[in-house]
Amino acid sequence: MRAASINIDDSVLVQQSQAGDTPSMERLILKYQHRIYNVILKMCGNTDDAAELTQETFVKVIESIEKFKGRSSFYTWLFRIAVNLTLNHCQRSARTATCSLDAEGTDPDGETSQLLRDVLSDDRVADPAVLAQSHELCALAKQALLELEEPQRAVVILRDIEGMDYAQIADVLNIELGTVRSRLSRARSHLREVLENMLK
Amino acid sequence: MKPNPNLDELLSSFMDDQLSPRQRTEVQRLAAHDPQVARRLRQLQNCRTLFNSLPAAKAPSDLLEQIKASLERHTLLQEQPTAGGRSFGAWQLAFRRFVSAAAVIALVGVLGMVVYQIVSPIPPGGVGSRVAQGPSSPAQLGPMTATPILVADAGFTGRLELRTAKLVQVDTFLGRTIENSGLSSRVESTVSGNQRVYRIAGTRASVNRLVASLSGLWQNFDSAALQVDRSEGSAAPVLVEAITPEQTASIVAQGSTKASLDTAANYAIMNHMAKNMPGNEIRPLIQTDSGSLFAAANLPQPRETGPDNTGNPKSEIRNPKSKEAQDKALVNLTIVLLNSR
Numbered sequence: 001m002r003a004a005s006i007n008i009d010d011s012v013l014v015q016q017s018q019a020g021d022t023p024s025m026e027r028l029i030l031k032y033q034h035r036i037y038n039v040i041l042k043m044c045g046n047t048d049d050a051a052e053l054t055q056e057t058f059v060k061v062i063e064s065i066e067k068f069k070g071r072s073s074f075y076t077w078l079f080r081i082a083v084n085l086t087l088n089h090c091q092r093s094a095r096t097a098t099c100s101l102d103a104e105g106t107d108p109d110g111e112t113s114q115l116l117r118d119v120l121s122d123d124r125v126a127d128p129a130v131l132a133q134s135h136e137l138c139a140l141a142k143q144a145l146l147e148l149e150e151p152q153r154a155v156v157i158l159r160d161i162e163g164m165d166y167a168q169i170a171d172v173l174n175i176e177l178g179t180v181r182s183r184l185s186r187a188r189s190h191l192r193e194v195l196e197n198m199l200k
Numbered sequence: 201m202k203p204n205p206n207l208d209e210l211l212s213s214f215m216d217d218q219l220s221p222r223q224r225t226e227v228q229r230l231a232a233h234d235p236q237v238a239r240r241l242r243q244l245q246n247c248r249t250l251f252n253s254l255p256a257a258k259a260p261s262d263l264l265e266q267i268k269a270s271l272e273r274h275t276l277l278q279e280q281p282t283a284g285g286r287s288f289g290a291w292q293l294a295f296r297r298f299v300s301a302a303a304v305i306a307l308v309g310v311l312g313m314v315v316y317q318i319v320s321p322i323p324p325g326g327v328g329s330r331v332a333q334g335p336s337s338p339a340q341l342g343p344m345t346a347t348p349i350l351v352a353d354a355g356f357t358g359r360l361e362l363r364t365a366k367l368v369q370v371d372t373f374l375g376r377t378i379e380n381s382g383l384s385s386r387v388e389s390t391v392s393g394n395q396r397v398y399r400i401a402g403t404r405a406s407v408n409r410l411v412a413s414l415s416g417l418w419q420n421f422d423s424a425a426l427q428v429d430r431s432e433g434s435a436a437p438v439l440v441e442a443i444t445p446e447q448t449a450s451i452v453a454q455g456s457t458k459a460s461l462d463t464a465a466n467y468a469i470m471n472h473m474a475k476n477m478p479g480n481e482i483r484p485l486i487q488t489d490s491g492s493l494f495a496a497a498n499l500p501q502p503r504e505t506g507p508d509n510t511g512n513p514k515s516e517i518r519n520p521k522s523k524e525a526q527d528k529a530l531v532n533l534t535i536v537l538l539n540s541r
Binding site for chain 1: 205208209211212213216218242243244246247248249250251252253254255256257258259260263264266267270271274
């Protein structure tokens with residue numbers, strides 16, 4: 001689980017940041033910038049928007065750090081800001097469906113089709129290392145993510161890409177644990193259908 | 201296998217280790233005994249593996265700098281539209297408007313004073329009480345009791361007040377000059393303590409020569425002021441403060457009372473401006489013969505009068521056509537010497 005070791009020094013850095021220590025805030029930014037950007041990019045599908053939303057997220061964090069009371073972890077508070085900004089952006093913008101990721105094409109070539117069949121196969125277990133090496137398959141997977149509705153997309157990204165547990169997802173999205181469970185299940189089922197449709 | 205939402209949710213939670221031990225055992229038992237459940241579980245696991253293996257994107261390398269720049273913009277934007285900022289700006293604007301209005305009012309006031317000093321009646325203290333230069337006060341002058349002997353029809357009637365610390369020397373020089381000008385018979389003089397009064401009634405040319413001859417004496421005067429009376433008895437005279445000998449000669453040399461009054465009024469304004477200008481920038485120009493405000497204002501330049509080598513008078517009367525008549529016009533000039541000590 002990627003999120004297992006992320007809270008080690010956060011509370012100290014947050015306290016120092018609240019006291020006006022700029023280097024501590026910079027350390028928090030440097031620590032989380034790539035993960036925030038990755039989640040936002042997977043959600044919005046556009047690199048420019050992702051960079052802008054990441055920047056906006058941290059600006060908002062800096063401006064609001066004094067109001068952070070520590071009722072939740074800094075990690076979930078940070079991602080809540082990022083996801084809310086991104087969801088609002090996706091709702092406002094129609095670019096999500098026509099983003100740069102789908103420009104890479106949805107018709108897989110022979111090798112990619114075979115890899116995708118392996119993923120969808122029910123008689124073998126996919127090798128993550130092999131999957132990660134296929135840029136085209138990754139592009140298809142990202143495209144499939146964008147086919148989901150935003151609430152489902154957010155929950156599957158936070159779980160399967162960022163690696164949050166259900167409680168953290170519930171905290172970030174401000175929803176019940178049961179909702180996380182059911183929404184995640186539907187998102188995964190939907191993703192499989194999208195990928196199957198790509199092979200047809 | 202047709203997707204079963206309840207089964208998928210159970211399998212999804214099983215993959216994420218979100219089930220209780222009892223539920224987990226139940227799922228394992230189902231998958232072991234039902235191949236369809238096992239295949240569905242494998243499908244979902246492979247799908248999750250695909251998304252889990254997606255390469256993580258990295259944020260732009262200059263993100264931190266971008267954040268700092270964005271924060272600076274935010275700070276600037278927040279400084280401008282805040283309520284306090286607006287009210288302070290409005291206050292500043294109001295203050296600027298107030299200062300501008302005050303400056304305009306002050307300017308109008310100064311101009312009004314200039315106009316008033318030009319057209320206002322002479323105060324009881326006499327001309328000298330308005331002379332800016334010199335340490336004297338109106339009380340030292342006493343009331344102006346001297347009146348012109350003769351009122352010219354088309355000439356000039358005025359009173360020249362000169363303050364000097366060398367009253368005796370100046371008085372001696374003036375008396376001699378009057379005598380040399382051939383005006384002795386036309387002069388009444390009175391002496392009273394610190395004051396010498398010469399009432400001169402002569403032709404314009406002779407009075408003009410007298411005034412011109414006083415130019416070398418001017419440096420001994422602490423102040424000099426000329427009051428030009430109007431022909432209408434009730435109208436206020438024109439007062440020219442800090443007058444120079446050239447200005448006096450120029451006023452005297454005018455062909456009519458109106459022309460003398462107009463010239464005197466121009467000099468009054470000019471001298472007043474010079475007195476009130478910071479550093480008296482104008483004054484040197486006034487006191488210079490060439491390239492001065494005389495030329496700029498197109499005012500008449502005084503010229504020294506007196507016979508030239510050919511025996512003809514050198515003095516220039518402004519209208520050559522009526523030169524003879526103007527020379528003969530009677531001029532009344534009262535010269536008052538005051539002790540400035």
